[in-house]
Amino acid sequence: AQTVTQSQPEMSVQEAETVTLSCTYDTSESNYYLFWYKQPPSRQMILVIRQEAYKQQNATENRFSVNFQKAAKSFSLKISDSQLGDTAMYFCAPYTSGSRLTFGEGTQLTVNP
């Protein structure tokens, strides 16, 4: 079974600054996928970024990027130029074939004006 640890229950950042959310996971698989989802107060779960474990290059989506360290089983999310609309709960979720998407407990990010 997969386990996911998000060690920061809450974080805050000033608008326009950079923040990094951490995530570690445990899997015995060599090929898998990793996702970050955000869930704003509206409760809609929105995909932020996706990383394939076989790719060495870290995924980037506009202001969002990841630092994927496969050997350490670490998958952190960096948000640059934080905006008020980034305020949300962020979930890390690994996925292996034959298993299921496993969500961490989440990190509540607040962007302050």
Added chain:
Amino acid sequence: EAGVAQSPRYKIIEKRQSVAFWCNPISGHATLYWYQQILGQGPKLLIQFQNNGVVDDSQLPKDRFSAERLKGVDSTLKIQPAKLEDSAVYLCASSLEIGTDTQYFGPGTRLTVL
């Protein structure tokens, strides 16, 4: 492209009553998921369908929860009878294929059991 649709958005019921939730996935998506998200926690998979067949229902409390996906498109999740601990947000998601395709989520149904 229309996203995943869910209804109702909110539901309040008394314990021991029954309730049903509806989900319409993104057009063409073969795989449909139902998740339960208790306040303060990450979502937990209840059941996964591939077309109209069940792939994984190992975490579904089958004594009170049931789900179906007739014709491989829309799906309904039912709780009968409801308990206080069923108060949660019920999320529906869909993906193009089973496996590692990205899952897209609907807005969820917030259930309160009194």
